[in-house]
Amino acid sequence: xxxxxxxxxxxxxxxxxxxxxxxxxxxxxxxxxxxxxxxxxxxxxxxxxxxxxxxxxxxxxxxxxxxxxxxxxxxxxxxxxxxxxxxxxxxxxxxxxxxxxxxxxxxxxxxxxxxxxxxxxxxxxxxxxxxxxxxxxxxxxxxxxxxxxxxxxxxxxxxxxxxxxxxxxxxxxxxxxxxxxxxxxxxxxxxxxxxxxxxxxxxxxxxxxxxxxxxxxxxxxxxxxxxxxxxxxxxxxxxxxxxxxxxxxxxxxxxxxxxxxxxxxxxxxxxxxxxxxxxxxxxxxxxxxxxxxxxxxxxxxxxxxxxxxxxxxxxxxxxxxxxxxxxxxxxxxxxxxxxxxxxxxxxxxxxxxxxxxxxxxxxxxxxxxxxxxxxxxxxxxxxxxxxxxxxxxxxxxxxxxxxxxxxxxxxxxxxxxxxxxxxxxxxxxxxxxxxxxxxxxxxxxxxxxxxxxxxxxxxxxxxxxxxxxxxxxxxxxxxxxxxxxxxxxxxxxxxxxxxxxxxxxxxxxxxxxxxxxxxxxxxxxxxxxxxxxxxxxxxxxxxxxxxxxxxxxxxxxxxxxxxxxxxxxxxxxxxxxxxxxxxxxxxxxxxxxxxxxxxxxxxxxxxxxxxxxxxxxxxxxxxxxxxxxxxxxxxxxxxxxxxxxxxxxxxxxxxxxxxxxxxxxxxxxxxxxxxxxxxxxxxxxxxxxxxxxxxxxxxxxxxxxxxxxxxxxxxxxxxxxxxxxxxxxxxxx
Amino acid sequence: xxxxxxxxxxxxxxxxxxxxxxxxxxxxxxxxxxxxxxxxxxxxxxxxxxxxxxxxxxxxxxxxxxxxxxxxxxxxxxxxxxxxxxxxxxxxxxxxxxxxxxxxx
Numbered sequence: 001x002x003x004x005x006x007x008x009x010x011x012x013x014x015x016x017x018x019x020x021x022x023x024x025x026x027x028x029x030x031x032x033x034x035x036x037x038x039x040x041x042x043x044x045x046x047x048x049x050x051x052x053x054x055x056x057x058x059x060x061x062x063x064x065x066x067x068x069x070x071x072x073x074x075x076x077x078x079x080x081x082x083x084x085x086x087x088x089x090x091x092x093x094x095x096x097x098x099x100x101x102x103x104x105x106x107x108x109x110x111x112x113x114x115x116x117x118x119x120x121x122x123x124x125x126x127x128x129x130x131x132x133x134x135x136x137x138x139x140x141x142x143x144x145x146x147x148x149x150x151x152x153x154x155x156x157x158x159x160x161x162x163x164x165x166x167x168x169x170x171x172x173x174x175x176x177x178x179x180x181x182x183x184x185x186x187x188x189x190x191x192x193x194x195x196x197x198x199x200x201x202x203x204x205x206x207x208x209x210x211x212x213x214x215x216x217x218x219x220x221x222x223x224x225x226x227x228x229x230x231x232x233x234x235x236x237x238x239x240x241x242x243x244x245x246x247x248x249x250x251x252x253x254x255x256x257x258x259x260x261x262x263x264x265x266x267x268x269x270x271x272x273x274x275x276x277x278x279x280x281x282x283x284x285x286x287x288x289x290x291x292x293x294x295x296x297x298x299x300x301x302x303x304x305x306x307x308x309x310x311x312x313x314x315x316x317x318x319x320x321x322x323x324x325x326x327x328x329x330x331x332x333x334x335x336x337x338x339x340x341x342x343x344x345x346x347x348x349x350x351x352x353x354x355x356x357x358x359x360x361x362x363x364x365x366x367x368x369x370x371x372x373x374x375x376x377x378x379x380x381x382x383x384x385x386x387x388x389x390x391x392x393x394x395x396x397x398x399x400x401x402x403x404x405x406x407x408x409x410x411x412x413x414x415x416x417x418x419x420x421x422x423x424x425x426x427x428x429x430x431x432x433x434x435x436x437x438x439x440x441x442x443x444x445x446x447x448x449x450x451x452x453x454x455x456x457x458x459x460x461x462x463x464x465x466x467x468x469x470x471x472x473x474x475x476x477x478x479x480x481x482x483x484x485x486x487x488x489x490x491x492x493x494x495x496x497x498x499x500x501x502x503x504x505x506x507x508x509x510x511x512x513x514x515x516x517x518x519x520x521x522x523x524x525x526x527x528x529x530x531x532x533x534x535x536x537x538x539x540x541x542x543x544x545x546x547x548x549x550x551x552x553x554x555x556x557x558x559x560x561x562x563x564x565x566x567x568x569x570x571x572x573x574x575x576x577x578x579x580x581x582x583x584x585x586x587x588x589x590x591x592x593x594x595x596x597x598x599x600x601x602x603x604x605x606x607x608x609x610x611x612x613x614x615x616x617x618x619x620x621x622x623x624x625x626x627x628x629x630x631x632x633x634x635x636x637x638x639x640x641x642x643x644x645x646x647x648x649x650x651x652x653x654x655x656x657x658x659x660x661x662x663x664x665x666x667x668x669x670x671x672x673x674x675x676x677x678x679x680x681x682x683x684x685x686x687x688x689x690x691x692x693x694x695x696x697x698x699x700x701x702x703x704x705x706x707x708x709x710x711x712x713x714x715x716x717x718x719x720x721x722x723x724x725x726x727x728x729x730x731x732x733x
Numbered sequence: 734x735x736x737x738x739x740x741x742x743x744x745x746x747x748x749x750x751x752x753x754x755x756x757x758x759x760x761x762x763x764x765x766x767x768x769x770x771x772x773x774x775x776x777x778x779x780x781x782x783x784x785x786x787x788x789x790x791x792x793x794x795x796x797x798x799x800x801x802x803x804x805x806x807x808x809x810x811x812x813x814x815x816x817x818x819x820x821x822x823x824x825x826x827x828x829x830x831x832x833x834x835x836x837x838x
Contacts, residue, residue, distance in 0.1 A: 708834030708835060708837025709837075710833075
């Protein structure tokens with residue numbers, strides 16, 4: 001296939017949902033209402049996108065041993081200013097293995113959610129509008145994937161954010177939904193502000209090297225990192241700024257992907273309709289943060305990126321620790337949730353922490369792999385929970401229980417997804433989770449000190465928790481006795497439009513892991529997915545003949561042997577990775593077995609016996625967990641009042657100092673003006689009027705002599721004569 | 734016996750002139766003012782005659798001639814002035830010079 005064709009198809013994939021949105025929007029603009037067939041329009045559009053994505057996948061990515069050759073294109077959008085000071089923004093497009101794979105995931109989930117929603121949302125108010133928002137969201141998400149310019153990515157990033165806002169608050173008459181939407185939006189502003197600051201820092205540093213050019217494309221950023229590795233380029237001497245910019249950019253990921261401590265919006269986002277939770281707040285949008293740091297991985301890795309010796313990069317450390325903490329932290333909260341969807345939401349946070357940590361410990365393949373498998377089984381879990389909620393009209397698990405018999409399809413798919421997310425062998429989650437854990441363990445082994453094992457310890461503890469809390473959700477919902485007899489009797493299996501997407505996703509939850517299986521059954525030499533999504537394919541091959549990338553060392557730990565040109569750092573890491581591989585796998589298996597068994601013991605065998613309450617420290621810990629570690633409490637009771645106090649202080653300062661100064665200056669100016677006015681009135685006008693009056697008086701005086709009386713004239717003549725005579729006598733005499 | 738000299742003539746003429754001016758200034762009746770003018774003219778005529786008698790070379794009569802002119806002039810002037818007065822009286826019904834102050838306009 002020719003390069004332009006690939007680009008055109010990719011843009012078509014992005015444009016189809018936009019077209020569906022535009023049709024609805026124009027219809028609404030002209031006819032004052034949305035088209036009643038908006039659901040069909042949106043579903044067909046995303047179906048078309050899905051077909052094209054799968055076509056690209058099979059015709060391009062499946063082709064070569066390392067997938068497709070990346071194709072890029074760039075359109076000038078606008079330039080502000082001219083010459084060396086211009087700010088240039090291009091619409092850069094990059095289509096590579098990762099883009100196509102993400103296209104497939106997003107479109108599969110989006111398509112299934114569209115199909116599911118036609119049944120789930122049936123009869124709701126504003127039903128067409130729901131699909132309008134879904135279309136806009138799908139377009140924004142696909143646009144985010146196709147662009148390779150940080151600023152364009154940010155624009156789409158904000159677009160998905162606003163769609164998330166619309167959809168969380170979709171039930172506009174519920175106050176809690178409106179509040180949750182606002183919370184999501186406000187919390188995301190924090191990360192977005194940092195993200196933007198990071199973008200500006202990057203742009204500012206790069207503009208010195210390439211003045212007046214488009215500096216925010218991925219290629220420029222990657223090239224700068226590579227040049228830094230060789231000791232030249234725009235970032236030499238600015239390593240600290242680069243690390244800070246990396247962390248700032250990661251802050252954007254922290255809010256979008258709900259990382260601790262900015263995760264607080266995601267559980268609240270469950271106020272939105274359940275299909276939205278599945279599509280946006282589990283499978284795709286929240287994964288955008290992970291996708292973004294994968295694309296920005298060279299920036300995070302910094303100087304050591306080209307030489308492959310980047311595992312001590314400060315930005316990566318931040319990412320690894322934040323991801324690990326989030327994974328464990330959210331996993332523990334998920335243990336005590338009584339709301340089915342909130343339990344899943346914290347599970348999502350926890351799994352996102354896994355992905356982020358995987359990137360932090362240096363493996364974008366593992367992070368992306370887990371993102372893909374997670375998208376399927378988590379979407380399946382959410383849609384399954386939607387199916388349950390549809391049946392019992394409640395989200396509380398105390399109203400559920402024993403639904404296994406009533407809803408066999410939902411139960412089976414939910415079980416498969418639980419097994420997958422727990423990391424049971426033969427399910428996709430096993431392979432992806434094992435890839436993450438293996439990388440974390442290799443990181444610890446390679447680092448050689450206790451602190452290097454922290455990410456692995458967090459991840460391993462989370463692996464156990466995941467199995468435990470997921471099966472707790474499963475058992476409480478589908479096993480045991482019905483919690484609410486009335487609701488149980490009215491429960492029934494959902495219609496095919498809702499159960500079919502579940503089946504498809506469950507199948508994918510099983511087989512999606514297959515993409516990482518060794519190709520051709522030659523274990524340990526090549527893996528289909530990791531061969532296509534890794535440092536070398538994503539960055540080096542895209543950059544082609546750029547000299548800075550010559551001799552780049554790629555971390556490809558999934559291979560039995562390191563690449564022939566590998567240097568010592570990479571070989572050593574490779575060695576460690578294989579060293580820890582088997583113990584980690586066994587350990588993760590143990591964690592799964594213990595987790596599931598524990599859940600079975602507590603919530604099936606001994607159901608109704610509150611074991612935790614009988615152990616005081618655990619009971620206390622449960623209170624802490626029920627209060628979500630008091631994070632929201634701290635935000636609402638401590639942080640927000642503090643911010644308000646600061647705002648009040650600032651206001652007082654504004655009024656007392658700045659306004660007062662301004663007012664004082666104004667008053668002073670008024671006084672001066674008054675004084676000047678008086679001077680004008682008295683002195684200047686006085687002089688003018690005075691001289692006028694003087695002249696007038698003089699004129700009056702002179703006039704008085706000319707009174708028309710001839711005798712007076714004679715009198716003056718005589719006086720004058722007299723004066724002349726006196727003068728004559730005095731002067732001449 | 735007192736010799737009548739030029740100074741005596743000049744003194745009388747000056748007195749006449751002063752009387753004329755005084756009349757012109759002080760009297761309100763326009764006819765009286767005309768009389769004052771006649772007095773001044775006569776004072777001037779007297780000066781001419783006196784200077785001709787004492788200061789002119791013998792045989793010259795320039796002063797007398799001037800005096801004749803002054804008398805003729807005074808007659809003409811009186812005629813014109815009385816005509817003006819007549820008109821003034823017809824306009825204002827008075828011959829009071831204080832009332833006739835339209836010259837200032």
